[in-house]
Amino acid sequence: MLGQYATTLTFIALGAIFAYSFYAVLIAGQLSLGQAGFASLAAFSGAYLAPSGADVGDVPALLIAVAIGMSVGALAAVVLGLPTMHLRGVFLAIATLGFAEAVRVVLLNQEWTGGAQGLGVPRVLTVGMAWLALGLVAYWFWRMGRSRYGRALEAIREDELAARAMGIDVGRHRLAAFVTAGAVAGLYGVLYAYYVRLIAPDDFDFTAAVEGLVTAVVGGSTMFLGPVLGSGFLTAVPEIQRAVGVEAGWIRPFLAGLLLLVVILFLPGGLASLIRRRTRMPADAAAEAAGERAGRSHPPAGDTVVALAGLGKEYGGVHAVRGVDLEIRAGEVVGLIGPNGAGKTTLVNMISGLVPPSSGSATVLGAEIGRTPVHRIAAAGVSRTFQHSKLFNRLSALENVLVGAHLVSRPTFLRRLLWLPSARRDESAALRQAARCLERVGLAELAASRAEALSYGDQRRLEIARALASDPSLLILDEPAAGMNHVEARRLSELITSLAQDGLTILFIEHNVGMVLRTCTRVVVLNFGEVIASGAPAEIASDPAVVEAYLGSADEDPAGGSIAEGTLDDPTSAERADATPDAPPDPVVDVRPGAAGDLAPPDSTPRDAT
Numbered sequence: 001m002l003g004q005y006a007t008t009l010t011f012i013a014l015g016a017i018f019a020y021s022f023y024a025v026l027i028a029g030q031l032s033l034g035q036a037g038f039a040s041l042a043a044f045s046g047a048y049l050a051p052s053g054a055d056v057g058d059v060p061a062l063l064i065a066v067a068i069g070m071s072v073g074a075l076a077a078v079v080l081g082l083p084t085m086h087l088r089g090v091f092l093a094i095a096t097l098g099f100a101e102a103v104r105v106v107l108l109n110q111e112w113t114g115g116a117q118g119l120g121v122p123r124v125l126t127v128g129m130a131w132l133a134l135g136l137v138a139y140w141f142w143r144m145g146r147s148r149y150g151r152a153l154e155a156i157r158e159d160e161l162a163a164r165a166m167g168i169d170v171g172r173h174r175l176a177a178f179v180t181a182g183a184v185a186g187l188y189g190v191l192y193a194y195y196v197r198l199i200a201p202d203d204f205d206f207t208a209a210v211e212g213l214v215t216a217v218v219g220g221s222t223m224f225l226g227p228v229l230g231s232g233f234l235t236a237v238p239e240i241q242r243a244v245g246v247e248a249g250w251i252r253p254f255l256a257g258l259l260l261l262v263v264i265l266f267l268p269g270g271l272a273s274l275i276r277r278r279t280r281m282p283a284d285a286a287a288e289a290a291g292e293r294a295g296r297s298h299p300p301a302g303d304t305v306v307a308l309a310g311l312g313k314e315y316g317g318v319h320a321v322r323g324v325d326l327e328i329r330a331g332e333v334v335g336l337i338g339p340n341g342a343g344k345t346t347l348v349n350m351i352s353g354l355v356p357p358s359s360g361s362a363t364v365l366g367a368e369i370g371r372t373p374v375h376r377i378a379a380a381g382v383s384r385t386f387q388h389s390k391l392f393n394r395l396s397a398l399e400n401v402l403v404g405a406h407l408v409s410r411p412t413f414l415r416r417l418l419w420l421p422s423a424r425r426d427e428s429a430a431l432r433q434a435a436r437c438l439e440r441v442g443l444a445e446l447a448a449s450r451a452e453a454l455s456y457g458d459q460r461r462l463e464i465a466r467a468l469a470s471d472p473s474l475l476i477l478d479e480p481a482a483g484m485n486h487v488e489a490r491r492l493s494e495l496i497t498s499l500a501q502d503g504l505t506i507l508f509i510e511h512n513v514g515m516v517l518r519t520c521t522r523v524v525v526l527n528f529g530e531v532i533a534s535g536a537p538a539e540i541a542s543d544p545a546v547v548e549a550y551l552g553s554a555d556e557d558p559a560g561g562s563i564a565e566g567t568l569d570d571p572t573s574a575e576r577a578d579a580t581p582d583a584p585p586d587p588v589v590d591v592r593p594g595a596a597g598d599l600a601p602p603d604s605t606p607r608d609a610t
């Protein structure tokens with residue numbers, strides 16, 4: 001029975017192993033077509049350099065060839081990866097395809113490869129060996145999936161910028177994924193060589209690369225079983241054809257193409273996405289001892305956290321930020337306000353390292369801005385949310401927050417491969433840390449929901465939970481209340497106050513001025529890229545320069561009130577209050593003068609809904 005299907009089963013295993021070499025990089029969002037080149041180099045060098053089976057025995061000869069092939073594949077990936085890792089999408093695909101084609105042409109013209117005639121290799125591989133190799137590769141990716149490293153790769157795939165801001169060294173992770181792809185492609189090349197008896201450089205041409213890619217994409221790049229499903233399906237098609245007596249050779253490529261189209265259009269996660277990923281909230285998250293909290297040392301209250309001196313950013317002729325001098329001390333809650341286009345986001349992007357300054361200098365938690373990569377600034381203790389939500393959409397809410405805990409959790413992948421209990425303990429600790437953060441923002445119930453399925457307000461809270469998971473010293477929130485209703489904004493204000501009570505330093509941009517005035521210990525006002533006022537909320541509320549910046553002139557007050565009197569309401573706030581008639585009166589509003597309403601700038605129509 002097995003003998004009858006041995007060839008098909010072997011090719012399913014080989015196809016799946018080759019597809020895993022694509023999966024290895026697709027999981028990190030990289031589209032590479034160089035795997036055929038890695039496989040080809042590995043197949044020829046393994047078969048050429050390994051000792052003969054007559055000398056050492058067939059299986060040892062195969063194992064030595066596998067070791068040579070995987071090393072050659074990994075080495076080729078390093079050589080190709082170093083100059084190409086900064087390329088994205090189709091540019092990386094073209095560069096790697098060029099490499100594979102160059103390898104094919106070079107090997108075609110070498111004497112030792114046998115050129116177009118090919119190189120004879122003894123058949124050593126059996127169906128059992130092929131499936132054992134596939135099992136080992138699948139095991140590798142299975143154990144990787146739930147590790148810190150695996151989550152980091154998925155985060156890079158979903159949103160590279162947000163992954164950097166969570167402290168993930170994207171360049172290193174992408175290169176590691178590429179090297180894994182090289183080694184797995186190398187394994188495939190050698191196993192293929194020791195099965196088909198005769199290998200020629202044309203066996204590893206463009207068509208082979210596309211086959212591998214299609215198998216991986218059809219199977220799916222979001223779950224480790226994807227390549228097996230893809231290869232099983234695509235290799236089985238000719239067999240089914242034979243069984244039903246339809247021999248036409250065009251059916252398989254046609255079906256593969258059709259399936260690829262269907263998958264891309266209707267099932268972007270591939271066949272594997274039909275299998276539900278499980279997300280479990282740890283039951284004991286809240287009950288855990290406070291001593292377990294992921295910890296880093298925070299600057300003592302009053303120490304300088306942010307020091308900006310003459311900081312400026314110019315885009316072409318536009319001075320987005322100019323000459324900003326600002327100091328933020330540990331324990332402060334600083335609100336950054338100003339009309340649209342005042343330079344607020346540009347300023348916090350510089351502080352978090354996403355945008356290099358054009359002039360001036362800045363130090364944040366000891367890291368020099370402009371010279372320090374984003375992930376190192378995050379490692380120094382800076383965590384942030386974004387003006388436009390940058391969640392890892394296809395990951396669950398809990399997984400999003402787990403990625404946020406990257407910096408305060410320990411690497412677990414290699415220990416997970418060996419099933420070491422310490423890896424399980426570390427994963428559980430990271431899970432509990434993430435669960436606590438979700439609970440803190442009130443999203444525990446939605447832990448298993450995919451981030452993209454959450455409501456807009458929940459997405460913003462999830463971003464805060466993700467930012468909190470790294471136990472930051474400085475939390476930067478960019479318009480956290482955008483899109484929230486009155487009640488949600490009030491709860492958010494309470495959350496920020498309670499985080500500040502825990503000693504967290506917070507810098508937040510917000511158009512909801514009422515919320516800023518009642519939440520912050522200090523307010524900084526930007527206009528046309530310059531700081532026009534900085535001080536306690538009460539001072540800012542009555543500062544004529546601020547009123548003028550918002551309204552055009554302090555004398556012409558279209559809203560018929562003043563910030564200081566607390567009568568200058570956002571025109572929409574009354575409607576929002578009407579929409580939630582049962583909302584209890586805001587307890588924080590009265591604490592500070594001028595905090596009665598939301599003063600939105602004249603052009604603050606709901607923005608940034610994306």
Ligand SMILES: Nc1ncnc2c1ncn2[C@@H]1O[C@H](COP(=O)(O)OP(=O)(O)OP(=O)(O)O)[C@@H](O)[C@H]1O
Nearest residue numbers: 315318319320338339340341342343344345346347
């Ligand atoms: N990448 C960029 N390229 C060119 N100009 C930019 C870029 N980013 C910001 N700007 C410009 O810099 C100025 C400040 O923009 P920024 O987004 O920092 O303001 P903001 O105060 O955050 O505004 P908003 O409240 O609308 O978000 C604007 O004139 C904007 O058009």
